[in-house]
Amino acid sequence: MKFRLFAALGVMLLLAGLFIYFATQPGRTEPEALAGCSQTVHEMVSITQEKGYQAKVFELVKNHAPIDQPSADVKLYDPELFRTMTPMKAEILEVTLTDFGVRSLAIDYFTPEGRTIVTYFENGRVHKTFREPDCSWALTNEDGEIRQIDMQAKES
Numbered sequence: 107m108k109f110r111l112f113a114a115l116g117v118m119l120l121l122a123g124l125f126i127y128f129a130t131q132p133g134r135t136e137p138e139a140l141a142g143c144s145q146t147v148h149e150m151v152s153i154t155q156e157k158g159y160q161a162k163v164f165e166l167v168k169n170h171a172p173i174d175q176p177s178a179d180v181k182l183y184d185p186e187l188f189r190t191m192t193p194m195k196a197e198i199l200e201v202t203l204t205d206f207g208v209r210s211l212a213i214d215y216f217t218p219e220g221r222t223i224v225t226y227f228e229n230g231r232v233h234k235t236f237r238e239p240d241c242s243w244a245l246t247n248e249d250g251e252i253r254q255i256d257m258q259a260k261e262s
Contacts, residue, residue: 150220150236151252153224157232159191164211170183179204180204183202185198188201195218196222197215208229210225210228211225213225220241222234234246237257
């Protein structure tokens, strides 16, 4: 009986020791691609506000002429029309309407936090991608499904 008690106590001490050993080991707490990047960017790809702009986006396109049309399927619009749909400190780089089966309008803008592209699809979907300036990854929200994209793999 005493042997079983000592054996059980020994196993518990061994497990506790292993737990303490691995818990105190230095190591990465983030994937290598995230090193040096903020991990609080999920709010940057929230699409709650953008979902509310869905109807307004296509109403603006309907009521305003494009400023340029590089091809039959691509039209560029005046960024100022969409100013209220971006953060106040945003510099809108481009607003593009494409029609490759499903019409979509992309608002591409830059803030001090990083670059964001919000794409509104005529079928109701909204995608939002955010990338911090010095990071090798981007975070994307495709109509509620958030995932991380390794940009180094895409750029090579």
